[in-house]
Amino acid sequence: MKISIYIVLLAVMASISTLVNAQEIDSKDDRLDVQVMLGTKIGGAAPLSLPREIRKIKSYSPNVPFFVGAKANYHIDSKWGLSLGLTFEGKGMDTKATVKGYKTTFNAVNDSKDELRGYYTGDITTKVHNLYLSVPIQATYQLSNHWNVQAGPYISFAVKKEFYGEAYNGYLRHEQPTGDKIIVDNADYDFKESVRNIDVGLSLGTQYAVNRKFFALAQLDYGFNNIMKNGFESISFGLHNIFMNVGVGYKLK
Amino acid sequence: MKQRRIYLWVICFMLLFSLGSCIKEEALNMEADIVGIQAEEDIFLLNPVITNNQVTVYLQPSIHDLKKLNMKFDLTPGASIELLQDSLKMPAGEQDVNKVIIDQLLKNGVYYKVVSQDKQFAKNYLIKLVKTDGGFVPTEYGFEDISIDKDEKYTIFFNKIDGEDFYNWGSGNPSFSLTLSFGGGVKEPESYPTKTTTDAHSGTKAALLETKLTGSFGAMFKKPIAAGNLFIGSFDTGPVLTDPLSATQFGLPFNQIPLALEGYYKYTAGANVTDENLKPVNMKDSCDIYAVFYNRKKLMASEPKPENRVSYLTGHNILTDPSIVAIARLENGGATAGNNFVKFVLPFKYSAKVTESDVTNLDYSIAIVMSSSKYGDNFIGAVGSKLIVDDLKIVTQK
Numbered sequence: 327m328k329i330s331i332y333i334v335l336l337a338v339m340a341s342i343s344t345l346v347n348a349q350e351i352d353s354k355d356d357r358l359d360v361q362v363m364l365g366t367k368i369g370g371a372a373p374l375s376l377p378r379e380i381r382k383i384k385s386y387s388p389n390v391p392f393f394v395g396a397k398a399n400y401h402i403d404s405k406w407g408l409s410l411g412l413t414f415e416g417k418g419m420d421t422k423a424t425v426k427g428y429k430t431t432f433n434a435v436n437d438s439k440d441e442l443r444g445y446y447t448g449d450i451t452t453k454v455h456n457l458y459l460s461v462p463i464q465a466t467y468q469l470s471n472h473w474n475v476q477a478g479p480y481i482s483f484a485v486k487k488e489f490y491g492e493a494y495n496g497y498l499r500h501e502q503p504t505g506d507k508i509i510v511d512n513a514d515y516d517f518k519e520s521v522r523n524i525d526v527g528l529s530l531g532t533q534y535a536v537n538r539k540f541f542a543l544a545q546l547d548y549g550f551n552n553i554m555k556n557g558f559e560s561i562s563f564g565l566h567n568i569f570m571n572v573g574v575g576y577k578l579k
Numbered sequence: 580m581k582q583r584r585i586y587l588w589v590i591c592f593m594l595l596f597s598l599g600s601c602i603k604e605e606a607l608n609m610e611a612d613i614v615g616i617q618a619e620e621d622i623f624l625l626n627p628v629i630t631n632n633q634v635t636v637y638l639q640p641s642i643h644d645l646k647k648l649n650m651k652f653d654l655t656p657g658a659s660i661e662l663l664q665d666s667l668k669m670p671a672g673e674q675d676v677n678k679v680i681i682d683q684l685l686k687n688g689v690y691y692k693v694v695s696q697d698k699q700f701a702k703n704y705l706i707k708l709v710k711t712d713g714g715f716v717p718t719e720y721g722f723e724d725i726s727i728d729k730d731e732k733y734t735i736f737f738n739k740i741d742g743e744d745f746y747n748w749g750s751g752n753p754s755f756s757l758t759l760s761f762g763g764g765v766k767e768p769e770s771y772p773t774k775t776t777t778d779a780h781s782g783t784k785a786a787l788l789e790t791k792l793t794g795s796f797g798a799m800f801k802k803p804i805a806a807g808n809l810f811i812g813s814f815d816t817g818p819v820l821t822d823p824l825s826a827t828q829f830g831l832p833f834n835q836i837p838l839a840l841e842g843y844y845k846y847t848a849g850a851n852v853t854d855e856n857l858k859p860v861n862m863k864d865s866c867d868i869y870a871v872f873y874n875r876k877k878l879m880a881s882e883p884k885p886e887n888r889v890s891y892l893t894g895h896n897i898l899t900d901p902s903i904v905a906i907a908r909l910e911n912g913g914a915t916a917g918n919n920f921v922k923f924v925l926p927f928k929y930s931a932k933v934t935e936s937d938v939t940n941l942d943y944s945i946a947i948v949m950s951s952s953k954y955g956d957n958f959i960g961a962v963g964s965k966l967i968v969d970d971l972k973i974v975t976q977k
Contacts, residue, residue, distance in 0.1 A: 378606040427609050442761050442796070445609065501760065503609035503695065504702040506631050506753055506816040
């Protein structure tokens with residue numbers, strides 16, 4: 327896995343330099359500029375609204391909360407523009423929650439055919455550490471000298487997938503809420519095989535130009551699809567990548 | 580102005596995001612359990628034995644007037660309970676429903692239906708009262724009476740004596756249903772480790788215990804085999820994953836002094852003994868048949884916390900607890916020769932004195948334990964080992 331991260335980083339670097347070269351070629355043309363940016367993010371693989379089965383969120387912390395990327399902007403006129411980017415980013419979180427009557431399955435590792443189904447009540451940890459290579463395509467609009475906004479879709483390719491956790495201090499009702507009661511403690515699960523390779527979503531962001539070169543940025547990314555594959559039933563609700571990015575950028579020009 | 584508008588957008592998004600993330604109102608309970616039984620007076624000889632679909636209430640020997648019994652069920656919060664009318668067999672001409680209920684509670688039991696708070700789930704419980712003044716653990720077992728669990732389809736052994744049903748036998752079958760669910764096995768009585776066979780010494784049936792592979796479920800939880808077991812007591816599925824030795828709750832009150840455990844058995848050992856990692860172990864499998872007589876009052880008094888007091892022994896202390904006064908055990912559980920039943924007579928070896936009046940007062944309990952693999956409780960045994968037992972008898976002091 328480590329190696330593939332390096333490959334991705336190299337790819338990002340290479341793309342940035344390509345963009346920079348492209349920018350040099352077209353440097354006479356004011357219509358094109360290139361930005362590089364990096365920053366941190368907060369968010370998670372979250373249900374659109376918390377299902378009733380979740381009774382308490384005991385702890386939450388972002389994990390792998392970073393992004394680094396580059397964007398090429400094409401200015402159609404003084405207000406409107408288009409941008410194409412490439413971002414390497416982590417979308418992850420560590421949570422501890424208390425659930426009640428949560429319909430789930432405990433799988434044998436990486437074998438979805440053999441599973442213990444039922445309704446779980448108790449504590450659960452969820453650790454999601456996914457790394458993506460994302461391509462955002464955005465429309466940009468210049469609001470003022472300092473401010474501009476961007477919006478548009480993105481497509482993300484998972485380069486590293488981690489989704490695991492533990493059920494503890496709880497019990498499972500076998501098959502039905504009226505089924506046999508089985509105490510569950512330290513039961514591990516690993517769902518990484520069920521994480522989708524592709525995530526599609528929409529971004530909405532804004533940039534504030536501090537000066538001609540540097541800018542600050544904030545962007546909300548919202549994933550349209552459930553990050554888990556179709557047919558995955560161990561979590562009864564869809565999980566969407568929802569993240570707020572905050573960072574800084576530099577205009578190469 | 581424009582700047583302010585952007586702030587507003589961001590704030591709107593944050594609000595949407597956080598609003599959607601609020602903890603919702605708690606859903607109504609889906610569970611429909613009887614979790615306890617309350618009575619105004621001290622009418623219980625021991626804590627009622629409550630499984631997932633059966634409740635057995637052992638009454639104090641001094642309780643005679645059952646019409647005054649005032650019992651209340653503790654249920655999952657919000658759940659409701661009602662008598663299943665069609666489980667009540669009203670004799671012709673009988674008008675007094677309460678009398679019929681009590682009679683039937685004592686004889687065959689009465690079904691009650693518990694409905695969950697959200698009304699989506701319901702469960703039937705067989706409620707059985709046991710009067711204990713005459714001594715209530717039968718002394719002879721032909722293993723002729725069985726019932727099949729409605730949902731999981733495993734065999735349950737009970738005893739019919741003078742028209743009254745005694746549910747004294749427990750087995751690990753309820754936990755094996757997890758294996759069958761997990762590996763997609765067929766849920767039928769023959770799939771389970773503890774079942775019945777027509778290969779009987781007398782009558783038409785005998786108990787058949789067979790050591791089984793637990794497949795991928797066992798691989799996941801490091802419990803690769805399940806020995807067939809049958810014992811006086813009850814089985815609690817709660818700790819099967821976390822502490823399986825405590826899932827077996829051995830022993831019920833007994834008011835006679837046991838002298839010997841007799842019966843007929845035949846045993847064939849499976850070919851390859853394996854350990855908890857399913858690694859081969861160089862030994863022959865053997866069965867286990869034993870009975871333990873223990874001072875239940877002493878056992879309960881030894882636990883300082885009232886809420887932790889239990890009336891039964893478990894896999895942790897069934898042969899070692901200080902309250903044990905006598906053990907009768909099959910010395911050599913190896914394969915029996917030929918295909919014939921072999922008689923065994925196991926004398927109770929007493930290690931402590933027993934006061935007869937205490938026994939008569941039901942201070943003592945007895946446990947009979949049988950297993951198709953002697954070390955099956957530690958997941959050591961041979962798949963395919965088969966123990967057949969019939970015509971078990973506790974010989975008592977007259």
